[in-house]
Amino acid sequence: MTTGKAPEGVTGTAGRPEPAVAAxxxxxxxxxxxxxxxxxxxAVRGMGWPARERVRSAVAGPHPxxxxxxxxxxxxxxxxxxxxxxxxIDWKLLARTDRVYTRLSEEHAILSTVVVVDASASxxxxxxxxxxxxxxxxxxxxxxxxxxxxxxxxxxxxxGEDGMRVIPPQTRRTVLEEMMRAxxxxxxxxxxxxxxxxxxxxxxxxxxxxxxxxxxxxxxxAVAKRAMASGREVYAVHVVxxxxxxxxxxxxxxxxxxxxxxxxxxxxxxxxxxxxxFGEWRERLAREWRRAGAVYTxxxxxxxxxxxxxxxxxxxxxxxAGVATGA
Amino acid sequence: xxxxxxxxxxxxxxxxxxxxVALHFIVTRQPTSSPLPTVRFVxxxxxxxxxxxxxxxxxxLLLRVALVLLxxxxxxxxxxxxxxRPVARIVLADVSRAVGSIEEVRDSARSLLGEGDVLIIxxxxxxxxxxxxxxxxxxxxxxxxxxxLTPALVAALRAAGELRAEADSIEIAIVSAFRASQVxxxxxxxxxxxxxxxxxxxxxxxxxTLGVAHGAEVRGPGGDAGAQDxxxxxxxxxGLAAADSAVRVMRGAVTAEDSMWAAAGRRTLVxxxxxxxPPGWRERARPDTAGAVVAGGAVVVHPLERRWEPDPAAPAAxxxxxxxxxxxxxxxxxxxEGCIRDVALPVPERGDLVLRPAFGRLVRALAAPCGAVAxxxxxxxxxxxxxxxxxxxxxxxxxxxxxxxxxxxxxPWLLGLALxxxxxxxxxxxxxxxxxxAGDGGAEPEEAVAPTHGGSGxxxxxxxxxxxxxxxxxx
Numbered sequence: 160m161t162t163g164k165a166p167e168g169v170t171g172t173a174g175r176p177e178p179a180v181a182a183x184x185x186x187x188x189x190x191x192x193x194x195x196x197x198x199x200x201x202a203v204r205g206m207g208w209p210a211r212e213r214v215r216s217a218v219a220g221p222h223p224x225x226x227x228x229x230x231x232x233x234x235x236x237x238x239x240x241x242x243x244x245x246x247x248i249d250w251k252l253l254a255r256t257d258r259v260y261t262r263l264s265e266e267h268a269i270l271s272t273v274v275v276v277d278a279s280a281s282x283x284x285x286x287x288x289x290x291x292x293x294x295x296x297x298x299x300x301x302x303x304x305x306x307x308x309x310x311x312x313x314x315x316x317x318x319g320e321d322g323m324r325v326i327p328p329q330t331r332r333t334v335l336e337e338m339m340r341a342x343x344x345x346x347x348x349x350x351x352x353x354x355x356x357x358x359x360x361x362x363x364x365x366x367x368x369x370x371x372x373x374x375x376x377x378x379x380x381a382v383a384k385r386a387m388a389s390g391r392e393v394y395a396v397h398v399v400x401x402x403x404x405x406x407x408x409x410x411x412x413x414x415x416x417x418x419x420x421x422x423x424x425x426x427x428x429x430x431x432x433x434x435x436x437f438g439e440w441r442e443r444l445a446r447e448w449r450r451a452g453a454v455y456t457x458x459x460x461x462x463x464x465x466x467x468x469x470x471x472x473x474x475x476x477x478x479x480a481g482v483a484t485g486a
Numbered sequence: 487x488x489x490x491x492x493x494x495x496x497x498x499x500x501x502x503x504x505x506x507v508a509l510h511f512i513v514t515r516q517p518t519s520s521p522l523p524t525v526r527f528v529x530x531x532x533x534x535x536x537x538x539x540x541x542x543x544x545x546x547l548l549l550r551v552a553l554v555l556l557x558x559x560x561x562x563x564x565x566x567x568x569x570x571r572p573v574a575r576i577v578l579a580d581v582s583r584a585v586g587s588i589e590e591v592r593d594s595a596r597s598l599l600g601e602g603d604v605l606i607i608x609x610x611x612x613x614x615x616x617x618x619x620x621x622x623x624x625x626x627x628x629x630x631x632x633x634x635l636t637p638a639l640v641a642a643l644r645a646a647g648e649l650r651a652e653a654d655s656i657e658i659a660i661v662s663a664f665r666a667s668q669v670x671x672x673x674x675x676x677x678x679x680x681x682x683x684x685x686x687x688x689x690x691x692x693x694x695t696l697g698v699a700h701g702a703e704v705r706g707p708g709g710d711a712g713a714q715d716x717x718x719x720x721x722x723x724x725g726l727a728a729a730d731s732a733v734r735v736m737r738g739a740v741t742a743e744d745s746m747w748a749a750a751g752r753r754t755l756v757x758x759x760x761x762x763x764p765p766g767w768r769e770r771a772r773p774d775t776a777g778a779v780v781a782g783g784a785v786v787v788h789p790l791e792r793r794w795e796p797d798p799a800a801p802a803a804x805x806x807x808x809x810x811x812x813x814x815x816x817x818x819x820x821x822x823e824g825c826i827r828d829v830a831l832p833v834p835e836r837g838d839l840v841l842r843p844a845f846g847r848l849v850r851a852l853a854a855p856c857g858a859v860a861x862x863x864x865x866x867x868x869x870x871x872x873x874x875x876x877x878x879x880x881x882x883x884x885x886x887x888x889x890x891x892x893x894x895x896x897x898p899w900l901l902g903l904a905l906x907x908x909x910x911x912x913x914x915x916x917x918x919x920x921x922x923x924a925g926d927g928g929a930e931p932e933e934a935v936a937p938t939h940g941g942s943g944x945x946x947x948x949x950x951x952x953x954x955x956x957x958x959x960x961x
Contacts, residue, residue: 281523291523373523403524413522422519423528436527 273363277370294460320348499558574653580662582633682881701728749822
């Protein structure tokens with residue numbers, strides 16, 4: 160899998176050092192992040208993440224491929240057509256039936272997976288615990304670990320105030336560690352997720368968007384639609400904090416963390432209206448993403464164990480494509 | 487009953503306390519904004535703030551309110567006043583010899599006296615009885631002294647000032663024989679000081695003993711009745727000489743038997759020595775001459791030598807005769823049931839003084855029975871009685887001079903307690919601040935929206951405020 164040329168604002172793994180880990184010795188930093196993410200890796204151990212459709216790839220991997228090859232896993236016979244490889248003609252069948260059939264077999268390929276994580280200020284909520292962000296980065300590592308466990312290359316795009324940091328999909332063991340380091344940032348400012356998503360769609364065929372969709376949601380959906388039209392699998396993971404679903408009634412005045420000048424009073428009536436509007440928006444968001452073909456999953460940090468959340472996401476795409484040939 | 491001399495201070499304290507309580511509930515700062523990523527879904531509208539606070543720091547609130555109230559109460563000067571009743575009565579009971587029947591005075595006084603009323607017993611003096619006035623009235627005893635209304639009225643005015651806070655109106659009632667001899671030149675002036683009417687309860691007057699021919703056994707210097715003594719002669723001329731009388735005039739030496747004779751019954755022993763001073767008298771430093779002497783209604787105008795004066799060390803006695811300048815010329819002391827009268831009046835051996843009728847009347851007065859030297863005189867006229875009674879309603883408590891109030895010793899205690907509460911308030915405030923700072927440090931930043939009170943410095947409870955609509959721009 161190639162990463163291609165990184166767009167402006169993108170920091171590659173071989174580029175500038177990450178501020179979050181630069182001051183720490185590499186070995187110590189690795190041990191530190193591994194200690195943090197060790198429970199995450201334990202939680203998703205043994206889980207699989209089958210592709211939703213056949214993978215258009217020739218590189219051998221765990222997912223059923225659209226390519227019919229010469230492997231031992233027989234699928235069907237097909238009448239010989241001009242251009243077929245003569246080596247796949249079943250000569251014994253030709254002798255019995257006096258007809259030329261080509262022997263088709265199942266091929267498996269890899270599915271490069273890129274996780275896009277929103278590191279804008281809205282993810283730093285609640286302000287004290289940064290619950291949304293903490294959950295998002297653990298979920299990103301968990302999904303990447305699940306993908307990489309089956310041999311799929313895993314990559315990461317972190318989008319923050321200072322641009323995006325890209326880790327191209329890789330299968331080597333240390334990629335998870337790199338991702339953990341890349342996620343050691345503090346969400347701040349506003350971030351445009353659509354360009355990062357476009358870069359992720361360029362790098363991988365399965366893209367997971369972990370965000371609260373409070374930024375450029377429409378542009379992101381447009382980019383995702385184009386990607387899905389070209390065969391990409393898109394998983395939209397909507398991170399919603401419980402404090403957003405049901406704001407603390409003690410709060411009188413609320414402000415937008417990405418636009419501090421926006422302050423609105425939160426009365427009881429306004430609170431009810433807020434919950435109604437927020438609910439409608441979530442429903443519309445889910446409907447649009449699902450209609451576009453994405454797997455939309457809303458997650459609430461702390462509402463359920465991480466393994467269950469990962470299972471909901473990975474199994475939300477429907478039956479694994481490898482069960483049916485779907486020629 | 488406790489009343490406040492300066493209630494305005496207490497009202498001000500109440501207002502300050504109410505303000506203190508209000509400050510604990512009123513939010514004076516805009517609540518701190520909390521970040522909410524989904525703020526875009528909060529509707530806009532007109533900002534309208536209604537705060538409903540749960541009080542916090544109740545101990546601090548109570549301390550402050552109590553402190554303010556205590557200081558206000560101390561400055562308002564609480565005083566203890568008795569419960570008010572419609573009418574308080576001051577009864578002046580005449581026990582002088584002017585009244586004919588002391589039982590009549592007792593009954594009248596007892597019928598007038600009620601709970602808390604004041605009894606003033608008067609003759610020449612006035613004695614104020616506050617506690618047990620009715621019981622005292624039931625045991626009144628005729629004193630035999632002359633009656634004087636002026637000191638009784640003065641005592642009544644003073645007692646009225648003390649009764650002022652106990653009743654809405656005060657009535658003075660005088661139970662007396664109302665003789666002319668009981669009124670002097672100051673009586674009407676003192677009466678005019680009383681702003682209300684006075685109830686007059688007349689009782690029967692006693693018999694006027696002066697001028698009544700009493701028999702007296704007059705003994706000369708040798709103990710015989712026929713001596714050529716001026717007093718004996720004057721007594722004979724006045725028709726007083728009588729053997730076996732209740733009055734014995736001794737011109738010579740007096741024995742213990744004579745004193746026992748006087749004390750054994752209601753008898754009068756008159757010691758009027760020819761030579762020297764009677765017991766209880768001493769030589770004057772400079773003998774002089776007085777132009778006249780008065781005893782009861784008898785007046786003798788004659789240059790008489792004045793050699794003696796009462797010994798201050800002698801027991802008190804009632805003056806029954808005076809020189810023209812007011813000095814005593816004869817005194818009377820009660821002995822047992824009778825009395826002994828000492829006369830320090832030298833009788834000239836020359837001249838015709840003892841033959842004059844005036845001297846005879848003087849001897850008659852000095853030989854009168856106990857307590858009957860002075861005349862009770864005629865009764866007061868109707869005009870005088872009307873002037874004494876006055877007109878109009880009873881005297882109200884506002885019209886009577888304010889007596890000195892009883893200051894409660896509560897004020898220093900209140901101020902001391904206030905000082906203690908001030909120290910406790912300081913301690914509680916420090917505790918509240920420490921708690922608030924600890925709470926702020928441990929709470930989530932977005933929970934720092936709890937508004938604090940301005941002015942009072944006390945923390946409010948978590949705001950349950952309602953802010954409807956509106957988008958506010960950061961100032």
